[in-house]
Amino acid sequence: MIPLSPVFDVLLGLGLLWLAWRVVASRGRFTAVVLFMVFGLVMAIAWARLGAPDLALAEAAISAGITGALLLNACKAAYADPGHPQPGGPATPPPSSARRWLVYAICGGLGTALAATMAWLALGRPDVAPELRDAVSGHAVDNPVTVILLDLRGYDTLLEMAVLLMAFLGLRILMGHRDLAGLHPLPEGVPSMADSLVAMATPILLITALYLFWTGTEAPGGAFQAGALLGALGVMYRLTGRIEPLDHTPAALRLGLILGLGVFAGFACLSLIWSDWPLSYPAMATAGVALTIELAMMISIAVTLTLLFSGSAGIRLARAPVQGP
Amino acid sequence: MSISTVLTIALVVAGCAFFLAGTVGLLRFPDTHSRLHALTKADNLGLGFICAGLAVHGGSVTGALELAFVWALAMMAATVSAFLIARWADWTSDQ
Amino acid sequence: MDSFLMGAALFLLVNLGVGLTRLYRGPEPADRVQALLLFTTTTVAMLLLLAHAEGSPALIHVALVFVMLAAIASIAFVQLPHRIPEE
Numbered sequence: 001m002i003p004l005s006p007v008f009d010v011l012l013g014l015g016l017l018w019l020a021w022r023v024v025a026s027r028g029r030f031t032a033v034v035l036f037m038v039f040g041l042v043m044a045i046a047w048a049r050l051g052a053p054d055l056a057l058a059e060a061a062i063s064a065g066i067t068g069a070l071l072l073n074a075c076k077a078a079y080a081d082p083g084h085p086q087p088g089g090p091a092t093p094p095p096s097s098a099r100r101w102l103v104y105a106i107c108g109g110l111g112t113a114l115a116a117t118m119a120w121l122a123l124g125r126p127d128v129a130p131e132l133r134d135a136v137s138g139h140a141v142d143n144p145v146t147v148i149l150l151d152l153r154g155y156d157t158l159l160e161m162a163v164l165l166m167a168f169l170g171l172r173i174l175m176g177h178r179d180l181a182g183l184h185p186l187p188e189g190v191p192s193m194a195d196s197l198v199a200m201a202t203p204i205l206l207i208t209a210l211y212l213f214w215t216g217t218e219a220p221g222g223a224f225q226a227g228a229l230l231g232a233l234g235v236m237y238r239l240t241g242r243i244e245p246l247d248h249t250p251a252a253l254r255l256g257l258i259l260g261l262g263v264f265a266g267f268a269c270l271s272l273i274w275s276d277w278p279l280s281y282p283a284m285a286t287a288g289v290a291l292t293i294e295l296a297m298m299i300s301i302a303v304t305l306t307l308l309f310s311g312s313a314g315i316r317l318a319r320a321p322v323q324g325p
Numbered sequence: 326m327s328i329s330t331v332l333t334i335a336l337v338v339a340g341c342a343f344f345l346a347g348t349v350g351l352l353r354f355p356d357t358h359s360r361l362h363a364l365t366k367a368d369n370l371g372l373g374f375i376c377a378g379l380a381v382h383g384g385s386v387t388g389a390l391e392l393a394f395v396w397a398l399a400m401m402a403a404t405v406s407a408f409l410i411a412r413w414a415d416w417t418s419d420q
Numbered sequence: 421m422d423s424f425l426m427g428a429a430l431f432l433l434v435n436l437g438v439g440l441t442r443l444y445r446g447p448e449p450a451d452r453v454q455a456l457l458l459f460t461t462t463t464v465a466m467l468l469l470l471a472h473a474e475g476s477p478a479l480i481h482v483a484l485v486f487v488m489l490a491a492i493a494s495i496a497f498v499q500l501p502h503r504i505p506e507e
Contacts, residue, residue, distance in 0.1 A: 034443065308457065406490065
């Protein structure tokens with residue numbers, strides 16, 4: 001009787017490697033994008049098999065929703081832009097064979113060294129560090145991933161919120177050079193079926209996002225997954241013309257952008273009152289503290305992702321619904 | 326071998342058979358529209374049978390409702406996607 | 421029963437691998453997007469089977485998220501120009 005789980009995992013790993021190679025080596029831009037989206041699907045299964053449903057949730061929301069649509073839009077913008085170099089046009093001469101083999105050797109060597117190091121680390125460690133187990137069991141929050149994200153490694157999460165904000169600032173800088181929102185204009189007419197689907201999907205997505213946010217303290221979920229899901233909802237709205245780009249950022253959006261970083265940083269400073277270190281939870285903290293921070297983060301993540309997709313400084317709900325054939 | 330085990334196995338096998346039919350159709354049918362036809366069968370019936378089988382396996386009403394919900398959403402998404410892709414392919418083939 | 425469900429998931433994974441040939445070959449862009457659609461449904465089915473085989477109900481939520489966002493790719497795809505230069 002062949003053991004099924006190892007066969008499944010090996011096939012999964014081989015599939016991921018093949019997909020990654022084809023994404024890089026594909027001749028067409030569109031083919032590479034579609035292969036990348038399949039890569040995201042298979043990656044989510046890999047996270048599930050590794051016993052990390054939080055990561056699988058985040059991978060699902062981000063790769064299926066946001067990254068896929070973002071890359072397809074980038075394709076559209078590249079095809080529509082007459083100044084952009086097209087594939088199949090006059091190409092630079094391919095690098096010499098010796099140089100190519102040098103690159104292969106360096107990449108292969110680095111990749112093998114990295115894989116060997118990770119295998120050595122993974123095989124040599126105990127299952128769960130006893131300190132981690134103690135920290136999680138004494139905490140008000142039950143989900144160990146959330147404990148790590150918000151408490152034990154809170155600094156990382158704080159910096160990640162800063163990275164999101166900086167990505168938006170980078171977008172603002174780019175917008176000074178190119179008309180980004182004009183690169184993917186609103187559709188002239190959205191088929192009514194797609195519009196109805198988006199209308200039906202809105203309450204479902206909202207409830208699921210809020211559920212994932214609420215249950216993040218006990219079960220897989222949390223601010224990132226909920227925020228990514230809401231960002232995907234924003235992407236759907238932008239794709240079907242229910243959200244229009246603006247060339248300035250309204251005050252409410254500015255508040256939404258800085259809310260996550262602000263609340264988390266404020267909490268970090270406040271915790272100097274009851275302890276010597278920033279970012280430490282007070283002794284009598286309940287899960288409510290974590291939920292407050294996560295709510296602010298969720299709003300910021302959703303707003304930032306939608307704005308990044310829209311490629312504009314601000315957004316607003318469209319005045320009249322866009323109806324098409 | 327209880328009745329629920331037999332039922333689960335039968336339903337999941339039926340679902341997998343429809344997925345196989347969808348993949349075979351995707352590979353062997355001559356043009357875009359017939360391939361769409363094949364894969365929407367895999368979506369509706371394949372996923373439907375698997376959800377039914379897992380609902381029987383799970384045994385709880387809440388779990389069954391969750392699975393039915395996933396199936397309903399999958400059908401909505403497949404409907405709209407098939408329509409959009411068929412329209413797009415129609416435009417291209419008309420040119 | 422768990423190993424049977426695992427076997428079904430393995431069967432679906434092989435299905436996905438075989439379907440990748442259509443994505444790799446498929447002359448029209450529409451064919452590639454169709455393959456993507458089939459793979460999304462296959463992934464959802466695999467996640468549901470794994471949820472029951474491993475006993476982790478959180479994977480059903482992952483399947484739910486996939487299914488809700490499945491239509492985004494199609495909506496984004498049909499806004500591409502009808503003549504894709506490299507195909």
